[in-house]
Amino acid sequence: MGIGSVFVGFFSMMGLLLMSFPIAVIMVVLGVIGGVMLYGWPLLNSMGPVIWGVQNENILTAVPLFILLGELLLRSGIADRMYGTLALWLGRLPGGLLHTNIGCCSLFAATSGSSVATAATVGTVALPALKSRGYGARQALGSLAAGGTLGILIPPSVNLLIYGSLANESIGRLFIAGIVPGVALTLLFMVYIAVESKFLPGAEGQSEQKVPMSERIAALVHLVPPAVIFAIVMGSIYFGIATPTESAALGVVAALGFAWREGKLSVEFFDNCFRQTAKTTGMILLIITAAFMLNVTLALGGIAQTMTEWVASFGLSPAGLLIALIVFYLFLGMFMDVLSMQVLTIPVALPIVTAVGIDPIWFGIFIVLMCELGMITPPVGMNLYVVQGVRKDGGPFRDVVQGAIPYALIMVLFTLLLIAVPDLVLWLPNSMMGN
Numbered sequence: 001m002g003i004g005s006v007f008v009g010f011f012s013m014m015g016l017l018l019m020s021f022p023i024a025v026i027m028v029v030l031g032v033i034g035g036v037m038l039y040g041w042p043l044l045n046s047m048g049p050v051i052w053g054v055q056n057e058n059i060l061t062a063v064p065l066f067i068l069l070g071e072l073l074l075r076s077g078i079a080d081r082m083y084g085t086l087a088l089w090l091g092r093l094p095g096g097l098l099h100t101n102i103g104c105c106s107l108f109a110a111t112s113g114s115s116v117a118t119a120a121t122v123g124t125v126a127l128p129a130l131k132s133r134g135y136g137a138r139q140a141l142g143s144l145a146a147g148g149t150l151g152i153l154i155p156p157s158v159n160l161l162i163y164g165s166l167a168n169e170s171i172g173r174l175f176i177a178g179i180v181p182g183v184a185l186t187l188l189f190m191v192y193i194a195v196e197s198k199f200l201p202g203a204e205g206q207s208e209q210k211v212p213m214s215e216r217i218a219a220l221v222h223l224v225p226p227a228v229i230f231a232i233v234m235g236s237i238y239f240g241i242a243t244p245t246e247s248a249a250l251g252v253v254a255a256l257g258f259a260w261r262e263g264k265l266s267v268e269f270f271d272n273c274f275r276q277t278a279k280t281t282g283m284i285l286l287i288i289t290a291a292f293m294l295n296v297t298l299a300l301g302g303i304a305q306t307m308t309e310w311v312a313s314f315g316l317s318p319a320g321l322l323i324a325l326i327v328f329y330l331f332l333g334m335f336m337d338v339l340s341m342q343v344l345t346i347p348v349a350l351p352i353v354t355a356v357g358i359d360p361i362w363f364g365i366f367i368v369l370m371c372e373l374g375m376i377t378p379p380v381g382m383n384l385y386v387v388q389g390v391r392k393d394g395g396p397f398r399d400v401v402q403g404a405i406p407y408a409l410i411m412v413l414f415t416l417l418l419i420a421v422p423d424l425v426l427w428l429p430n431s432m433m434g435n
Contacts, residue, residue, distance in 0.1 A: 024290040031294035064281040065248035070117040071273040076259035081222035083125045095193035105147030106186040109154040111226045119148025119383045123390040142403020145383040149372035154182035163364045166346045171244040172237045176429040225258040291343030333374025376404040
């Protein structure tokens, strides 16, 4: 298949997206109709085993478990107490409760693995407190939208799971590779908040009251549940005690124990958790299955090889190629959701970047950072709509967009730093798990 056919297929897909067709439908239509046109009806015989194989992929069993883990933490009230505790410790910094937004998002991300769940949970808890203390809507909403994106970078991460499944890479190495970039990006967000509050009067809101050290220390008990769950999930993977799927199950068991301790277990509690988990999992697996159907056509057509040869003809260096991919993903993130970007681009982009010597583990973190950008870039940035949806004052959507733009710029600059210093990603997994 020539490069012209590749672009025809891509722009056909973008056209269908702009017509509001569901992404799963688009991928099935392009995969089946395009494949039949190129290779005839026998192609469908190849797709059956692919669909069966996707539905029986062991690693994907971890997806509903991590989603359920986030739901248990959300509905048991653990997230509320996390926010209150971090507010006591971070509220006196320049920027006040905006630091608490970022800190709570990073901590919740380290247990839930979901960006949308992180933004919705912390936003629901934080916005009333931020409004009552006079924080600017743009600063408050932007910090929540950006902080929520940490859910797909700080491990455990559903999106790193999906990348590992599509790229056939170690989930444990990917999770460990996300720790340093996740912590560094969290600190960069907090530095920006401190600088903004220092030089932009009125951004900080009213000063938080000083709380006795004894009260702050006593409140640390509310950080024990997320810390224990993170230690169980990551420790069991690192020490080889459990697979990622088994570690997710252990995390769910631990979360159930904490929910029981809080007296939250009830029929209604489980009904809400299981229903939302089923809805989210169904959506994710439908898109993944559709993507694999499209990938059958792409593989038979030699799309990856064609694209690799076409990109190689430009003579780009690895850094130049990655900068071009940043621009491409910035554009794509304006029209597609995170999961769709992953499943559509990874099978094509991965052979191209590995051909120029880029480490696939490093590229997994790069892809997730690009997905983070997509979550706060209009018009399809999911976190923008989530945060706008949980605010109660009915303010304009532009508040969220304008508040998130500085964080998007920080992510781009941080990605360029990772390109210049790839060991920021690779040092920890190589040290802990070997080269």
